[in-house]
Amino acid sequence: MSILSRYMLRLARQRWRFRAIRKRGELRPVAIRTGRIAPSDLLVFTTLRNERVRLPFFLKYYRDLGVNHFLIVDNDSDDGSREYLAEQGDVSLWTSKHSYKRSRFGVDWLNWLQMKYADDHWTLVVDPDEFFVYPFCDTRPLRALTDWLDASSIKSFSAMLLDMYPKGRFDVMPYNEGQNPFEIAQYFDSGNYSFVRNGKFGNLWIQGGPRARMFFRDNPERAPALNKIPLVKWNRRYAYVSSTHMLLPRGLNQVYDEWGGEKASGCLLHAKFLDTFAAKAEEEMQRHQHYANSHEYRAYREALSVEPDLWCKFSEKYINWRQLEILGLMSKGNWA
Amino acid sequence: MTVGIVMLCHTALERAAQVARHWAERDCPVVIHVDRRVKKPAYQKLFDDLSDLGNVQFSARHACEWGTWGIVAATQDAAAMMLASFAHVRHVFLASGSCLPLRPVEELVAYLDSRPRTDFIESVTTEDVGWTIGGLDFERFTLRFPFSWRKQRRLFDSYVKLQRRVGFRRKIPDGIVPHMGSQWWCLTRQTLSAILENPEREDIDRYFRKVWIPDESYFQTLVRQVSAQVESRSLTLSKFDFQGKPHIFYDDHLQLLRRSDCFVARKIWPHADMLYDAFLTKAGLGQAAAEPNPGKIDRLFSKAVERRTKGRAGLIMQSRFPHENWENGRTSAPYSVFQGFAEIFENFEPWLGKVAGTRAHGHLFAPDKVHFAGDDPVYNGSLSDSAALRDYNPRSFLTNLIWNTRGERQCFQYGPADNQTISWFMACDPNAQISVITGAWAVPLFQSNANFSDIRRQAALMQKLELEYLSILRSAFAKARVRIWSLADFVENPMEPLQTVIDEISPRAVRRLTEAPRLADLAGFGQFLQNLRNQGMQPVLMGDFPVDFGQSNPNRRRGRPYLVK
Numbered sequence: 001m002s003i004l005s006r007y008m009l010r011l012a013r014q015r016w017r018f019r020a021i022r023k024r025g026e027l028r029p030v031a032i033r034t035g036r037i038a039p040s041d042l043l044v045f046t047t048l049r050n051e052r053v054r055l056p057f058f059l060k061y062y063r064d065l066g067v068n069h070f071l072i073v074d075n076d077s078d079d080g081s082r083e084y085l086a087e088q089g090d091v092s093l094w095t096s097k098h099s100y101k102r103s104r105f106g107v108d109w110l111n112w113l114q115m116k117y118a119d120d121h122w123t124l125v126v127d128p129d130e131f132f133v134y135p136f137c138d139t140r141p142l143r144a145l146t147d148w149l150d151a152s153s154i155k156s157f158s159a160m161l162l163d164m165y166p167k168g169r170f171d172v173m174p175y176n177e178g179q180n181p182f183e184i185a186q187y188f189d190s191g192n193y194s195f196v197r198n199g200k201f202g203n204l205w206i207q208g209g210p211r212a213r214m215f216f217r218d219n220p221e222r223a224p225a226l227n228k229i230p231l232v233k234w235n236r237r238y239a240y241v242s243s244t245h246m247l248l249p250r251g252l253n254q255v256y257d258e259w260g261g262e263k264a265s266g267c268l269l270h271a272k273f274l275d276t277f278a279a280k281a282e283e284e285m286q287r288h289q290h291y292a293n294s295h296e297y298r299a300y301r302e303a304l305s306v307e308p309d310l311w312c313k314f315s316e317k318y319i320n321w322r323q324l325e326i327l328g329l330m331s332k333g334n335w336a
Numbered sequence: 337m338t339v340g341i342v343m344l345c346h347t348a349l350e351r352a353a354q355v356a357r358h359w360a361e362r363d364c365p366v367v368i369h370v371d372r373r374v375k376k377p378a379y380q381k382l383f384d385d386l387s388d389l390g391n392v393q394f395s396a397r398h399a400c401e402w403g404t405w406g407i408v409a410a411t412q413d414a415a416a417m418m419l420a421s422f423a424h425v426r427h428v429f430l431a432s433g434s435c436l437p438l439r440p441v442e443e444l445v446a447y448l449d450s451r452p453r454t455d456f457i458e459s460v461t462t463e464d465v466g467w468t469i470g471g472l473d474f475e476r477f478t479l480r481f482p483f484s485w486r487k488q489r490r491l492f493d494s495y496v497k498l499q500r501r502v503g504f505r506r507k508i509p510d511g512i513v514p515h516m517g518s519q520w521w522c523l524t525r526q527t528l529s530a531i532l533e534n535p536e537r538e539d540i541d542r543y544f545r546k547v548w549i550p551d552e553s554y555f556q557t558l559v560r561q562v563s564a565q566v567e568s569r570s571l572t573l574s575k576f577d578f579q580g581k582p583h584i585f586y587d588d589h590l591q592l593l594r595r596s597d598c599f600v601a602r603k604i605w606p607h608a609d610m611l612y613d614a615f616l617t618k619a620g621l622g623q624a625a626a627e628p629n630p631g632k633i634d635r636l637f638s639k640a641v642e643r644r645t646k647g648r649a650g651l652i653m654q655s656r657f658p659h660e661n662w663e664n665g666r667t668s669a670p671y672s673v674f675q676g677f678a679e680i681f682e683n684f685e686p687w688l689g690k691v692a693g694t695r696a697h698g699h700l701f702a703p704d705k706v707h708f709a710g711d712d713p714v715y716n717g718s719l720s721d722s723a724a725l726r727d728y729n730p731r732s733f734l735t736n737l738i739w740n741t742r743g744e745r746q747c748f749q750y751g752p753a754d755n756q757t758i759s760w761f762m763a764c765d766p767n768a769q770i771s772v773i774t775g776a777w778a779v780p781l782f783q784s785n786a787n788f789s790d791i792r793r794q795a796a797l798m799q800k801l802e803l804e805y806l807s808i809l810r811s812a813f814a815k816a817r818v819r820i821w822s823l824a825d826f827v828e829n830p831m832e833p834l835q836t837v838i839d840e841i842s843p844r845a846v847r848r849l850t851e852a853p854r855l856a857d858l859a860g861f862g863q864f865l866q867n868l869r870n871q872g873m874q875p876v877l878m879g880d881f882p883v884d885f886g887q888s889n890p891n892r893r894r895g896r897p898y899l900v901k
Contacts, residue, residue, distance in 0.1 A: 085480070143607060160653075195653070206654060212720075213725070217720055217724060240537070258662065259659065260658045262655055333640075
């Protein structure tokens with residue numbers, strides 16, 4: 001990597017950070033409890049819009065892992081999400097009526113909040129439909145992982161997005177508040193992912209899964225990216241570049257081993273394909289607030305008109321993290 | 337007689353206090369050293385927590401940066417204090433604040449009482465250690481290390497390099513034979529006092545002050561001078577990973593630790609409440625005479641290190657993306673690629689599936705779609721049959737297929753009409769068994785009903801592509817098991833090559849092939865090739881195919897080749 005391109009990346013990082021600082025005015029505080037954040041607390045950062053029904057389980061899931069504080073940006077919800085979150089003692093909430101798209105899908109807002117509140121904390125940046133699974137998550141709390149990462153001098157942890165889906169149409173089993181969504185969306189694709197290295201940022205570009213198989217089988221380059229680096233020991237100089245797919249400085253994207261070994265990694269179980277999906281897709285199409293002209297949602301809407309079933313006879317039924325480890329979707333690395 | 341515990345602490349002091357109390361209440365005196373870098377209030381709290389115990393003392397504090405003399409100085413002071421203050425101590429056990437006793441204290445005391453003269457300390461000569469990180473073993477004793485390995489790595493490394501280049505060597509004092517080993521030991525009063533009261537100690541200390549990581553060599557070296565009986569192993573269960581940092585134990589290791597029969601384990605995650613509860617509050621149930629047996633734990637951790645350094649062969653995933661040729665196996669299992677067979681045999685795929693006991697795919701890299709066995713629209717791992725998805729990343733497609741079907745050998749057809757971007761990858765893959773009948777692509781053309789000018793153009797293209805493919809297979813970099821026959825040679829005697837290939841696929845099937853696939857009708861094929869020549873195209877890949885093949889020899893049974901019974 002030449003000095004020049006290193007310098008260009010540095011400039012890019014500064015630009016994203018300044019952009020985040022500039023965008024801070026778009027956030028209106030609703031319930032700020034950041035004074036309760038203790039020095040070594042584990043933090044979750046989220047942007048959301050109209051996810052009221054998912055929130056109880058989402059908060060419970062991460063509280064059970066040992067997350068101490070949630071920092072959430074509400075993008076103009078009107079279904080009671082804001083009121084619900086404002087009541088939670090471990091949530092700090094901001095709201096914004098500004099464009100989700102022009103905040104680069106919330107990245108600018110969260111970059112600002114992380115810059116301000118997350119310096120020297122382990123941070124997990126997830127959507128309300130993403131559930132973090134890591135090696136030994138059934139017996140060891142999240143702090144065991146972050147302590148181990150600290151001891152190993154590892155600053156970022158990869159967790160690939162794993163799309164979960166039900167058998168049959170999405171709306172056969174309705175999702176109820178507080179319910180574990182993976183009682184409904186039990187299935188996933190175990191081995192149809194494509195891996196390419198991104199030379200500029202040094203991250204891997206992962207595509208595939210049921211969405212590529214069903215919605216993008218004729219233009220796979222448009223299939224959504226599944227590589228994610230949600231868990232980072234944050235420093236205020238860091239910046240997410242595009243969603244949580246990649247970060248700067250680029251060393252943080254080096255979450256994979258290049259000499260044949262396996263680094264430790266996890267998965268983000270993605271509970272997108274529930275009965276709530278059709279309404280969501282329709283709403284997002286109306287708002288035109290999603291990535292690349294919402295072509296992703298356009299593809300979904302077209303496919304939804306024929307009531308898709310993502311399930312196939314080779315779909316795997318989710319059991320636990322060990323299953324994902326054996327299938328090669330995640331790895332224990334040298335954590336034992 | 338009893339055992340005295342020297343504890344070196346720097347973090348998780350409340351756990352250290354818990355363990356110290358456990359020892360002290362069972363009549364094992366404890367001397368605690370707290371790293372000088374620990375802040376005063378934390379130290380004071382530890383001090384106050386343990387103030388009710390008469391047999392707990394605190395020694396003079398040193399700053400213990402990893403790999404420096406401070407740790408040895410701290411150990412010396414604490415051990416001297418132990419020997420001076422507690423006369424009934426016979427063995428001194430060096431432990432850290434994150435160590436946890438796994439067996440009842442009485443068992444440790446009894447174990448040591450029955451070995452009153454034995455020093456338990458791992459002590460290995462520098463020639464024999466295989467575990468040093470960074471390749472420094474003997475040079476730890478002969479170079480100078482003024483820079484911190486953790487904070488000034490670049491300076492550290494270049495200074496080492498410089499010393500090597502100029503041939504600098506420190507003189508090792510007379511009588512010192514460098515030994516190394518685990519920092520955690522258990523020495524007798526006699527041995528320990530002989531080391532600490534050595535009249536030359538000042539000189540020796542001055543030398544070791546500048547040795548790198550002296551805590552792994554100071555006592556390990558000196559014990560050889562004074563001890564009558566060295567048992568070269570540590571009583572502390574402590575495993576190191578490939579970066580040289582200790583593995584950590586969590587609640588889910590409880591059963592493993594119980595069954596290890598080790599006396600003390602390091603290092604325990606401070607929040608592993610279940611472990612601390614199980615081993616400190618409840619009475620242990622170990623068999624009194626059992627020898628420590630860390631075998632199971634050793635295996636667990638060495639497997640983890642192997643996973644980290646070697647990984648699973650043929651797996652490409654989010655945290656394993658090897659550089660080319662560093663894959664340790666490009667694919668996870670052997671597979672077979674057939675070129676030209678499906679063209680000259682009428683029922684090759686079902687036949688192959690039957691004799692090889694596997695599912696044989698069609699042309700996986702065909703331009704229209706992926707022809708999985710049985711024409712499935714999806715295959716193991718939910719692989720799609722979409723040609724666009726496959727061509728988006730053919731390498732991932734193939735590695736995925738082989739990985740997803742671990743345990744079942746994959747066979748598929750390939751040819752010049754297929755996506756050729758994968759050919760280098762397969763040719764350089766030792767798992768690939770590639771069998772090629774050159775020129776067989778002409779058979780479907782011969783059987784087709786196309787205009788001859790189109791056939792000629794198509795033939796020229798196929799020939800060019802196959803020649804390129806062959807040159808890849810024959811390149812010096814190819815690692816696949818490659819077999820190539822020309823069409824003419826193959827049809828002359830088809831059974832022998834088939835037998836060889838099938839034997840390799842399923843070596844346990846000892847019986848010979850009893851059923852052969854049906855050969856396509858090649859009567860007139862020789863003339864077809866001649867026609868191509870007459871049109872100005874030179875078909876070179878079929879070998880010397882006789883013009884009158886299938887005609888001059890009316891007695892020859894068409895279809896099933898002759899079988900040796």
